[in-house]
Amino acid sequence: MTVTVTPASAGRTAAGAGAGAATGEVRPGAPRGLRRLRALARHRGRLIGAGTALGLLLGAVLLGGGGWPAALTVDVSAPLGRGSDWIVDHRDSHPLFLYFLGHVSNLVVVSVRAVYLGLLAVGWAGVVAAVGLVAWRLAGVRLALASVAAVGACGLLGMWVPTLQTLALMVVAVAASVLLGGLLGLAGGLSDRMHRILRPVLDTMQVLPAFAYLLPVVLVFGIGVPAAVLATVVYAAPPMARLTALGLRGADAGVMEAAASLGATARQRLLTARLPLARKELLLGVNQAIMMALGMAVIASVIGAGGLGDRVYQALASVDVGAALAAGVPVVLLAVVLDRVTAAAGARIGAPPVPRAGLGWAVALGLTAAVAVAGRLAGRLSWPTAWTVEVAGPVNRGVDWMTDHLYSGVPLVGGTADWAGRFTTWVLDPLRGGLQWLPWWAVLLGVGALALLIGTWRTAATAVLATGTIGVLGVWGPALDTLSQVLAAVAVTLVLGVALGVAAARGDRLGRALRPVLDVLQTLPQFVYLIPVVALFGVGRAPAVAAAVVYALPAVVRITAQGVRAVDPAALESARSLGATGRQQLLQVQLPLARPALLLAVNQGVVLVLAVVVIGGLVGGGALGYDAVFGLARGDLATGLVAGAAIVCLGLALDRVTQPTRRPVFDGKGA
Numbered sequence: 001m002t003v004t005v006t007p008a009s010a011g012r013t014a015a016g017a018g019a020g021a022a023t024g025e026v027r028p029g030a031p032r033g034l035r036r037l038r039a040l041a042r043h044r045g046r047l048i049g050a051g052t053a054l055g056l057l058l059g060a061v062l063l064g065g066g067g068w069p070a071a072l073t074v075d076v077s078a079p080l081g082r083g084s085d086w087i088v089d090h091r092d093s094h095p096l097f098l099y100f101l102g103h104v105s106n107l108v109v110v111s112v113r114a115v116y117l118g119l120l121a122v123g124w125a126g127v128v129a130a131v132g133l134v135a136w137r138l139a140g141v142r143l144a145l146a147s148v149a150a151v152g153a154c155g156l157l158g159m160w161v162p163t164l165q166t167l168a169l170m171v172v173a174v175a176a177s178v179l180l181g182g183l184l185g186l187a188g189g190l191s192d193r194m195h196r197i198l199r200p201v202l203d204t205m206q207v208l209p210a211f212a213y214l215l216p217v218v219l220v221f222g223i224g225v226p227a228a229v230l231a232t233v234v235y236a237a238p239p240m241a242r243l244t245a246l247g248l249r250g251a252d253a254g255v256m257e258a259a260a261s262l263g264a265t266a267r268q269r270l271l272t273a274r275l276p277l278a279r280k281e282l283l284l285g286v287n288q289a290i291m292m293a294l295g296m297a298v299i300a301s302v303i304g305a306g307g308l309g310d311r312v313y314q315a316l317a318s319v320d321v322g323a324a325l326a327a328g329v330p331v332v333l334l335a336v337v338l339d340r341v342t343a344a345a346g347a348r349i350g351a352p353p354v355p356r357a358g359l360g361w362a363v364a365l366g367l368t369a370a371v372a373v374a375g376r377l378a379g380r381l382s383w384p385t386a387w388t389v390e391v392a393g394p395v396n397r398g399v400d401w402m403t404d405h406l407y408s409g410v411p412l413v414g415g416t417a418d419w420a421g422r423f424t425t426w427v428l429d430p431l432r433g434g435l436q437w438l439p440w441w442a443v444l445l446g447v448g449a450l451a452l453l454i455g456t457w458r459t460a461a462t463a464v465l466a467t468g469t470i471g472v473l474g475v476w477g478p479a480l481d482t483l484s485q486v487l488a489a490v491a492v493t494l495v496l497g498v499a500l501g502v503a504a505a506r507g508d509r510l511g512r513a514l515r516p517v518l519d520v521l522q523t524l525p526q527f528v529y530l531i532p533v534v535a536l537f538g539v540g541r542a543p544a545v546a547a548a549v550v551y552a553l554p555a556v557v558r559i560t561a562q563g564v565r566a567v568d569p570a571a572l573e574s575a576r577s578l579g580a581t582g583r584q585q586l587l588q589v590q591l592p593l594a595r596p597a598l599l600l601a602v603n604q605g606v607v608l609v610l611a612v613v614v615i616g617g618l619v620g621g622g623a624l625g626y627d628a629v630f631g632l633a634r635g636d637l638a639t640g641l642v643a644g645a646a647i648v649c650l651g652l653a654l655d656r657v658t659q660p661t662r663r664p665v666f667d668g669k670g671a
Contacts, residue, residue: 068440068471076473077638084219084637091222105226108172112225116168123381124160126372128152133368135337139344147341150333157391159308159330160383166297166307166334173229173293177236178286184237185244185285189278190270195245202238207655208648209611210235210299210526211628215644218303219637228297228305236293243285247278287342294335295525299615302632308334312527316618321399321535322392328531332524339523399535407538420542423488428541432484440471443480451657454599463656466649475646481623482613482650485541489548489609494602497553501560501601502586511561518554526551526612530619544616544625552608556601563597564590603658610651624650 091097119127131151136144154163188195213231221227251274259273275282301309311327314320407417414422435443447467451460470479504511529547537543567590575589591598617625624643631640 066439067436068474068476072472073474074472077642080638080641084641087219088222101220104230105221108226108229111172112168112229115171116164119164119168120381121376122372123376124155124383125374125380126368127164129371130368131337133365135341139341143337143340143344147337150337153333154330155383156387156389157326157329158388159311159327162306162308162311162327163330163334166294166309166331169225169229169232169297169305169307170290170293173232173236173297174286174290176229176233177289177293178240180233181237181240181285181289182244182282184241185246186248188241188245189248189274195249198241198245202242204652205234205238206242207607208651209614210296211611211614211625212644212648212651213296214300214303214632215628215637215641218632219641223304223632225304225306227303228300231300231303232293232296232305235296236289239288239292240285243281243288244278247281247285248274250281251277283342283345287339290338290342291335291523294331294338295527298331298525298527301527302629309527312531313618316530316534319534319539320392320396321531322395324531324534325395326391328528331528335523335525336520339519402535416536417538420537420540420546423542423545424540427488428484428545431488432481435480435484436477440476444468447653447657451659455656455659459656459659463653466653466656469649470646470653473642473646473649475624475627475642478623478627478643479646479650482610482625482647485545485548485613485616485621485623486606486610486650486654489545489552489613490602490605492545493549493552493556493605493609496549497556497601497605498560498598500553501557502564502590504557505561505564505590506586514557518558521550521554526615529612530615534619539620541616541621543619544613544621547616547619548609548612551612552605555608556605559597559601559604560594563594563601566597567593599658603655606654606658607651610647610654614647 091102122130128148128151132144132148135147151163154160184198188198213235214227217227217231217234221230255273255277256269259269264272297305297307298309298312301307301311301313304310308327308331312324312331315322315324315327402416406415408415438446444464444467448460448464451463470476500514504514529551530543533543533546533550537546571589571593572585575585580588613621614625614628615621617623617627617629624647627643628640628647631637631643
């Protein structure tokens with residue numbers, strides 16, 4: 001039995017013009033040109049397939065095979081090297097550095113140092129009290145206790161000073177990113193022209209891997225805290241800008257009309273109507289800026305950010321899983337606490353005002369000051385060394401035991417190292433070899449055809465241009481290596497994510513069980529995912545792929561689940577009335593109608609996978625990630641910048657190839 005249910009047949013029983021328009025039929029009275037356009041639209045896939053086949057035939061005859069031709073490659077390493085040397089030589093003499101960039105750098109250093117010294121002056125007891133009392137006022141007693149326990153755990157693990165360093169950098173970076181993003185969002189929310197200008201820029205910025213932001217700032221500011229803070233600001237500002245603009249543009253038209261009818265000026269309408277109505281979006285923007293800033297602050301350890309990220313980076317470089325875990329756990333705790341507290345504060349917006357709220361804040365401030373003064377008088381500003389627990393040694397002994405007993409030789413199933421080796425041999429190596437065997441023009445043609453099939457000619461042109469730029473930069477082989485890892489990780493992510501998403505959408509119990517797990521996974525910085533995979537699989541390309549799968553999986557699960565849940569109930573009822581089984585309803589009704597959500601899941605999975613595959617260069621992933629990471633580490637900015645530019649182009653191409661023409665809107669709360 002075959003069941004075919006369209007939105008038109010499920011939502012309407014009447015025939016005629018309305019049903020014909022909904023199902024794509026062309027009425028006899030329609031203009032001839034319109035009928036031709038609709039006929040072309042129906043056969044779009046066939047036309048693209050025929051054009052691709054013709055292009056392959058002509059390419060094989062005229063261009064032959066082989067990798068990217070050397071004649072089409074431009075050596076940019078020498079100009080980049082000269083540009084880098086010029087910047088280094090003129091940092092202390094050129095007016096641009098003396099009177100602008102130098103002051104920006106000094107302001108960042110002074111701000112971070114002031115916050116850090118302030119945290120040290122308050123003492124560990126004052127910091128713990130401040131965190132707990134602020135969480136109490138914003139989110140309630142339960143989250144306040146959890147926040148105190150999380151901050152205390154940072155000290156117990158011996159990471160108190162690195163935690164304060166990360167918090168100091170975070171405070172400055174978040175303040176700057178909220179200010180910058182808020183101003184951009186304000187411009188985009190109040191001006192249609194600015195909104196049209198900012199939208200493609202923010203779209204592009206949000207699909208770029210985090211590593212792409214490090215290289216330009218290092219070129220200008222060098223290795224150190226200023227570069228780390230500014231990269232974090234640029235990375236964290238786009239979500240704040242987008243959500244601010246969304247909140248301002250989505251203000252209730254009736255309220256705005258009422259304010260205008262009362263004679264309010266544009267400034268008064270903004271301050272008394274638009275901004276209060278956009279409070280939820282503004283606080284969500286702050287939440288997203290905080291989470292992205294934390295993720296970037298950890299990654300920016302590669303360029304001298306210090307703090308917890310530097311401990312993780314140094315431990316991963318020496319494959320010291322115990323030390324990496326000791327620094328990684330505080331990062332996880334900070335991420336979860338910051339996310340929960342800001343989310344709870346946002347959820348309280350619109351609730352009845354709390355009586356004597358000002359008195360509560362005064363009490364919290366007074367208690368914090370009292371605890372800080374007491375700790376200072378007692379001479380106990382630093383975390384007591386007796387209150388620390390050494391975990392690196394036991395963890396490393398556990399990893400050694402795993403290496404001896406679980407890496408290989410496990411009866412029937414083999415071991416984790418065996419799995420990684422087989423995945424590399426059976427999947428990654430053939431995939432990389434196949435991509436590198438393809439003629440360069442065939443890759444460009446395939447990229448353009450896929451982008452055109454899913455999107456528009458503009459997205460196809462952008463994808464082809466970005467892919468061609470990779471070849472021009474001379475990193476065609478490493479880019480295809482990175483692409484092979486991305487494709488393998490995306491395939492695994494989609495298989496697992498779609499299956500879990502469909503199961504969560506069709507089973508409320510599983511959905512409720514998955515929600516807290518997905519919540520936690522979506523708050524963790526990218527760097528943290530490398531620690532467990534190194535412990536389980538060692539180093540290499542397979543661990544990088546495994547980390548990418550785990551990082552991208554929550555987004556795919558959530559988008560799939562929401563897409564399946566959003567299917568019109570009338571369509572399902574119509575299918576059931578025709579006797580469709582549960583399997584038929586899923587395959588012939590729910591999944592086809594959830595196609596926009598599934599395309600968006602693919603797009604987000606690709607973007608998130610690429611972000612971690614690039615960072616996988618730290619654990620043996622090789623390819624572009626290796627060139628970018630160790631180009632920075634060795635001070636070879638020319639190599640790092642070329643790899644970074646190729647990563648940007650690859651990200652753009654993958655985003656455009658998987659970008660649906662119309663994106664559905666989701667609230668991000670489903671399982």
